[in-house]
Amino acid sequence: MEPAESLARYRRRADAFESLVVATPDNLWSAQSPCDDWDARGVVDHIVVMHDVMLRPVGLSPSAGPSVAEDPLRAFRRARADVEALLTDSDIATRMTSSPAGELSVSEMVDQVISQDLVHHGWDLAMATGQDATMHPGDVEELLPVVASLPDEVYIPGAYGPDIVVLGPKVAVPSDASAQDQLLGLLGRDPHWVAP
Template identity: 25%
Template structure:
């Protein structure tokens, strides 16, 4: 059930996450483009393009009349990508949380807008960590926002999507007493102790 209060909280957390991501990208200007990342299939340049491209697609979906996402592959990263992320965060801030009341269309598929918003928060918390860790930059989303993603993510990480050769690597065991960021990246198939 769509809850204005919950979606407002998710929208606020996403906005904060995206602003932190923009700062990471700006601060990583000297990171080699072929530097490895915890997202093992992507080097730094490829992951940055993935992040900026999909954020553009999702933002175009939430801000368009038909709620149809654009093509993430058609997006080029300008400079560090930081300014693009900030501009997209501002566009989302204008229409959320109300835009999340409508389904978001991705190609021929659609998902409830509130689910898409929670998915974005989770994705950019984890990919922000990927990029920050690759660049040696700090990354510290609010614990409350991380706990929300820890509640949401298991519903997306089904056997169809997680495991060898799938969209997400198998979960990495992390103690239940670990900080929420470590638990979230472990759940998402990353080793919280990964270093470049």
């Protein structure tokens, strides 16, 4: 995949996620998300942490900025700017790096990890805060076969290291469920989750 394509897709997904962060009222940052261990702020914190992980293979550190605890929006914008800087530098974007999925360019790593994370964690944040949780149809179409082909190991807590949980158990959905609901079930999410 060309770095420009990865960048355009990342920016579209980051725009959508940032819109959800912007629209989250202060009193809902502690609202439970569909992920048992995270409230709404925890979802954003995970996204920021994973953005920062993208910097490590090229020897970079996160830029200075507030924490998610201090300011979720500014923390996300800082992390986003760092990742966009990777993708807009052609030397870095095309650099090969090792990943759990094998040798990938930096742009491919961003596209396959954090860019995809923005899609389903955007759903988590939207559900936690009562916003529109409709995923981009193109993202659903792209991600459904990818997630369906994941190895069983991704559903085993600790399979990729101590305390690392990639996906929760699959959630069964009806055979005629929408593509988004099928994707969510494969991601270990109940499409009809309701906040406690």
